[in-house]
Amino acid sequence: MRKNQATVIDETELMGCERGDRLRQGLxxxxxxxxxxxxPAAHRPGWHRWPSSGIIxxxxxxxxxxxxxxxxTVPQPSLAAFSTGLTTAKTQTDLAFQSVNSLxxxxxxxxxxxQPKLTDDLVFSxxxxxxxxxxxxxxxxxxxxxxxxxLLTSPGLTKDYETAMVxxxxxxxxxxxxxxxxxxxxxxxxxxxxxxxxxxxxxxLLLEAKAQSDARKILSATDPSIRTIxxxxxxxxxxxxxxxxxxxxFANWTNVKIQVKDKFSKEMDxxxxxxxxxxxxxYQNQADAQDQVLASLYRSLRxxxxxxxxxxxxxxxxxxxAVAIVKEEITETRDLYKQFQANSKP
Amino acid sequence: MSDATNNTLQAxxxxxxxxxxxxxxxxxxxxDSNLASAISTEIGEITHRINLLQRLIxxxxxxxxxxxxxxxxxxxxxxxxxxxxxxxxxxVINGISTFLxxxxxxxxxxxxxxxxxxx
Numbered sequence: 001m002r003k004n005q006a007t008v009i010d011e012t013e014l015m016g017c018e019r020g021d022r023l024r025q026g027l028x029x030x031x032x033x034x035x036x037x038x039x040p041a042a043h044r045p046g047w048h049r050w051p052s053s054g055i056i057x058x059x060x061x062x063x064x065x066x067x068x069x070x071x072x073t074v075p076q077p078s079l080a081a082f083s084t085g086l087t088t089a090k091t092q093t094d095l096a097f098q099s100v101n102s103l104x105x106x107x108x109x110x111x112x113x114x115q116p117k118l119t120d121d122l123v124f125s126x127x128x129x130x131x132x133x134x135x136x137x138x139x140x141x142x143x144x145x146x147x148x149x150x151l152l153t154s155p156g157l158t159k160d161y162e163t164a165m166v167x168x169x170x171x172x173x174x175x176x177x178x179x180x181x182x183x184x185x186x187x188x189x190x191x192x193x194x195x196x197x198x199x200x201x202x203x204x205l206l207l208e209a210k211a212q213s214d215a216r217k218i219l220s221a222t223d224p225s226i227r228t229i230x231x232x233x234x235x236x237x238x239x240x241x242x243x244x245x246x247x248x249x250f251a252n253w254t255n256v257k258i259q260v261k262d263k264f265s266k267e268m269d270x271x272x273x274x275x276x277x278x279x280x281x282x283y284q285n286q287a288d289a290q291d292q293v294l295a296s297l298y299r300s301l302r303x304x305x306x307x308x309x310x311x312x313x314x315x316x317x318x319x320x321x322a323v324a325i326v327k328e329e330i331t332e333t334r335d336l337y338k339q340f341q342a343n344s345k346p
Numbered sequence: 347m348s349d350a351t352n353n354t355l356q357a358x359x360x361x362x363x364x365x366x367x368x369x370x371x372x373x374x375x376x377x378d379s380n381l382a383s384a385i386s387t388e389i390g391e392i393t394h395r396i397n398l399l400q401r402l403i404x405x406x407x408x409x410x411x412x413x414x415x416x417x418x419x420x421x422x423x424x425x426x427x428x429x430x431x432x433x434x435x436x437x438v439i440n441g442i443s444t445f446l447x448x449x450x451x452x453x454x455x456x457x458x459x460x461x462x463x464x465x
Contacts, residue, residue, distance in 0.1 A: 247363035248400040255393040
């Protein structure tokens with residue numbers, strides 16, 4: 001870099017703390033970016049006029065303090081991906097539960113038909129609407145929570161505060177002018193965009209740090225409960241093909257396949273036996289696809305729990321990995337569900 | 347085990363699912379058509395209980411229900427022995443009938459709790 005040559009850095013590359021660092025190092029914002037100058041004073045309108053100004057040094061001190069305490073930020077993209085993951089997991093769950101009810105309804109009807117007497121007890125939904133509603137409510141709460149966290153860490157949150165800080169800066173300036181007019185202070189700050197910018201920036205950074213700090217505290221405080229909820233939901237789905245709802249699906253498909261085996265063993269005609277083999281293969285494929293849909297949902301819920309834990313612990317890399325797993329599982333579940341539906345067609 | 351579900355019912359449910367798996371394997375190795383047919387019927391009976399338990403799985407914990415679990419576990423162990431050693435249909439049917447008798451008692455009790463869980 002040549003002497004006196006300025007370098008413009010894309011602002012989007014600079015997150016909260018880095019931006020503050022740049023400012024603290026004597027950079028100025030210009031044209032949506034940061035301009036680095038060898039002679040910072042020449043690029044700070046008005047700043048050189050009050051080298052000992054208490055406001056400026058106080059502002060720099062606060063910014064410096066913010067840099068020290070607020071550098072562990074909650075990554076909004078991971079938070080947004082976590083929220084999207086919850087929304088998609090809810091959709092996955094609805095689809096998975098519908099398919100479970102569809103499968104088990106056949107078995108419920110078949111069993112009832114085999115009984116000498118039809119009673120109310122014999123006809124039921126394996127996953128009743130009331131249970132599905134509980135899951136929906138659980139997801140609604142989690143989605144609302146994640147959206148509130150996104151709002152809390154949103155850059156838009158600072159807009160109102162920035163406006164307030166500009167007003168405050170003007171008040172400071174007016175106060176300075178009043179003081180000057182009263183002859184109390186000889187060199188009080190006059191109307192200066194540099195001061196206004198600095199004060200506004202202090203306000204923005206203060207609020208950002210407060211919001212980030214609040215978000216981190218909330219994530220940490222809720223982490224044990226959120227993980228318990230998500231892991232419990234995963235356990236209801238089933239960690240293996242023979243536990244939880246996956247176990248129910250396994251038993252129902254086994255029952256379906258056993259009936260085909262029974263027919264096969266009693267059938268003498270080879271052509272009809274061949275048709276039964278094809279039917280068996282079709283059921284086998286549907287059973288595998290449905291179990292994989294549920295297994296994928298199980299992994300999604302576990303990954304969401306891990307993502308939340310990583311966000312709470314400030315481990316952005318771990319959160320990114322967990323969120324990537326959720327995205328991958330969501331895609332896989334969608335594909336598997338399509339496969340399951342395709343196999344279900346007569 | 348999930349905190350969201352009734353642990354006792356979940357345990358019974360998972361025992362029954364394991365039994366379906368064991369019976370399915372026994373079906374494939376059965377030489378006697380009567381035995382195979384009996385196994386097929388019992389898989390249907392057990393699957394029906396699994397579906398009932400899945401429906402009831404969110405009912406509240408109950409000490410009385412928890413107290414039923416050891417008897418069911420003991421009976422289930424006997425069922426597993428019967429599945430592995432039985433060469434006659436009657437042996438399998440008798441073993442499973444006793445076991446399902448205990449399971450049905452637990453299901454009936456859980457059904458009484460179900461309205462409290464909104465089921």
